Amino acid sequence: MRLLFRVLASLLGLTALTVLLGAGLAYYLAARSLPDYEARWTVxxxxxxxxxxxxxxxxxxxxxxxxxxxxxxLGWAHAQDRLWQMELGRRAAQGRLAELFGPDALPVDRSMRALELPAHAREAVAMTSPETRALMEAYAEGVNARIRAVNEGALGRGAPEFFLFGEDGLAPWTPTDSMSVVKLMALRLTGAAAIEARRARLLAQVTPEQLADLDPVYPDDGVIALPAYADLRSLGPVRHAHAPRAPHPLSPFAEADSGGASNVWAVDASRAAAGAPLLAADPHLWLSAPGVWHLARLSSPGFDAIGAGIPGIPAILIGRNGSFGWGLASAHVDDQDIYLERLNPDDPSQYLTPEGWAPLRTRTERIGVRGGGVETLRLVWTRHGPVPPAGGELDFSSITPPGHVAALAWTALSPRDGAMDAAIAMMRARTLEEGAAAAALHTAPAQNVVMADATGVGMVTAGVAPLRRADSRTRGRTPSLGWLPENDWQGPAPADASPGVLRPESGAVANANNRTTDAPFPLHLSFDWAAPYRIRRIESRLNERPFHTRDSFMELQNDAVSDMARGVLPLIARDLWWGEAQNDGPAAVRREAALARLADWNGAMSPHDPEPLIFTAWMRALTRRLAEDELGPLFREIAGPRPLFVERVYRDIDGAARWCDVVKTPERETCADMARRALDDALGELTQRYGEGPTGWRWGAAHVATHVHAPLGYAPVLGTLVNIEHESGGGDHTIMMGQSPGRGPNPDANIHAAGLRVVYDFAELDRSVMIVATGQSGHPLSRHYDDQSELWRRGDYIAMSLAPEDARAGAQGTTVLTPER
Incomplete structure (x- = not known):
C-alpha cells in the first residue's frame, strides 16, 4: 500500500512538473512577442x-x-501592437479564416469569397491619387519591416496567437490589404441588406399594416407608404420560413439591428464658456480585446495629427490637428439592395434582364480548411452584384422563391472608392471648408462627419448613396425584381443632395444616427434610422445650459439616463400603478414591489440599481407577449426590447393596440393584461437568475461589458485569461450606449458600446482628451493590453496633446528607426 502511494505521488508530481514546464514554455514563447518600446532598428x-x-x-x-x-x-507601430488583429482582418476580407480555424469558419469564407473584396480593393488602390498610393505603400513597407524584424530576431512570431494558428510565415502586407480592411469596415457598418431581408421575411407572414408597427418608419411614418409584397408572393413560396441562424463569432456581417452607431456633437464659440469651439465624438462598435481602435500621433511636414485609427488602415480616422478636428457617426445610408433574379427554366445558367436572357458570371474557387481539407465553391454574379452562396453567413435563401437567385448590390463594390484619399485629406484639413472637401471624396461606409475649426462647427454626410428611380416598386425597402428596369440604380445620388451645414446660426450640430434629411424619395438617403431617444437627449442636454466646457462634454458622453425609459415606462405602467390591483399571491407581492421602485425611478441606467434591470426585462417580456403569437418562429427576428413598437401599441397609433389581444385565445386581452403578465414574466425570470429581489438585484451584474478576444476568448479556459470584463451602466438608448443582444443566455450583456471617446477643446487644444476601451497593445501579457479599460469604465480620459514634451514625460520608451546605408 505504501509503495502504491509512493508511485501515485510520483506520478502526480511528474504530471504537475510537466504542466508547470508546459506553462512555463508557453509563457516564454508568448512573452517573446511582447513589444519592446525602447529599441533602435536599422531598416x-x-x-x-x-x-x-x-x-x-x-x-x-x-x-x-x-x-x-x-x-x-505608423505601419511599424500597428504591426508592433496589433499584428494578429491585422492578420485576422485581412483573412476575413479574403475569405481565408477556415485555413486557421477549420470548418466552423466556412460560412464566413463562402460569403466573403462571393463579395470579392480584395479584387475591388485592388481596383480602388489603382484609382487613388498617386500621393495617397505612395503613402499606402510606405505604410505597407513599415508593416513588412516589422514582420522581418520579428522573423530575424525570433520575436515570438509577432504575437502569441501565431503559435496556435500561424503558418510558415506571414504574407507581405500590401496597399490592397489596407483597402480590404476599409471595405471590411464598410461591411461591418451596414445592416441595410439584413434589414431588407428581415422585412421580407416578416411581410411573408404579417400584413403591411402590422409591419408598420413592428418596423416603423422614423421619424415620419407618412413620408412613404410601405411597399406591397405582392410582387414577391406571386413568385411562389420561399424555401424557408424561419429566421436565419445566429452569426459566427468571427462574422463581419452585421445583423439587422447591429450596424454601426455613434454620437457626435459640437458647439461654436458662442455656446462655449471659454469662447472657442468644442467637439465630442464616441463611435459605437462591437466590443473586442484588443479593441477596434488604436491611438497614434503623426508629426511630419504634411501631418500634425493625433487621434484614433484602425490597425491595417494608414490614417487617423477620428482626430484633430493643430487647427481642425473631426468625428464620425454612421450615416445609416441605405447602401445595399437585394435583387431577385429569375433563372431561365430551360437553361439555369441564364437569368432575365430587361434586354432578355443573359449568362450568369461564374467561377469556381477552392477554400482551404485547417487539417488539410479543401472545399470547392461555385461563385455566381449577376449584373447587380454577387449571389451569396447557400450555407454562408450572408444567405438569402429564406427569401428566395424557386427558380430564382438573390444578388446583392452595394456601393462599396464600386471600383471607384475614394475612402483613402478622403482620410488623408481630412488629416491635412485646416478649415471647415477643407474638411467638407475631404469628406466629399469618401465612398463607403457612409458617415456623418462633425467638424470644428477656430471659426465654427459643421456637419456633412460623407459617402455614396445609390440613386434609385422615382418609380421604383420597392424603393429599396424589400427585395426587388431584378428584370424590371424601374428597380435598377441610376448611379450615385448627386453630391449636392447630401445634407450638410457649416457654421449654423444655432451654433451647434449633433448626430446620433438619426434622420438627417427631409428630402423625399429617391433623395431620402434611407428609411431606416436609429430610434430618436439619443438625439433627443443630446439636444436637450446641449440646450439646457447657455455655455459648455470640455468637462460638460465629457459628462454628457457618460450620460446614462434613458429618455426612452422615461417616455415608455408611464405608458406601460399607468394601468398597473393606478388600476385595480390584481391579488394573485406571491406574484402580486413581487409586482407591487417592482412597481413601487419604478414609480420613483428617474430613468438612470446605473449599474448599482435594480430598476434598469427590471425595466429592461419587462420590455423584453412585453415584446414577446405582444408579438410571439402572431410571428411564431419568426419572433426571433425582433426578440428583445422594441420601444418604438411598444409605444405604437400603447398609444394605439393606427390601431396598433390590436397586438394586445392574443389571437390564439377566445378571450380578448387588453394592453393592461399584457403589461401585467409581461411584468410577472420578467420578475420570474430575474428571480430565477439572481435570487429573490429586487433589493439585491443590480443592473451592472447583468450588463457586463465583455471585450472578447478573437478567437481565444470563446474557449472556456483561455477566455477567462484574455477577455476583459467589467460591470457597466447605460443601455440601448442612452448617450453612454451599451447595447445588449436582447436574447440568448445573456440577454442584458453589454456587447456594443463606445470603444473610443474624444473631446476637443479649441480654447486650448492640448487639453483635448481621448480614451479607448481596452489598451494599445493586442498582447494579453502586456500591461497596455487593458490599462485604459478601467479608466474607460469610470468615464475618465487620457491626454490628447500634440506637445512633444507631454509625450516624453513619463514615456514608456522611444523606438528609433534609422535607414540602412
Missing part, C-alpha cells in the same frame, strides 16, 4: 531617422522628416 524603407515615442499609455507619437516615413512608422 530599409525610410529616408531619414524616425522617432516613435511611446507615452505613459504606450500611444505612439511619431516624429519623421517626411510624410512617407511617418506612414512607415
Amino acid at each position: 530599409s524603407g525610410v529616408a531619414g531617422p524616425v522617432e516613435i515615442v511611446r507615452d505613459l499609455h504606450a500611444v505612439p507619437h511619431i516624429f519623421a522628416e517626411s510624410d512617407a516615413d511617418a506612414m512607415f512608422a
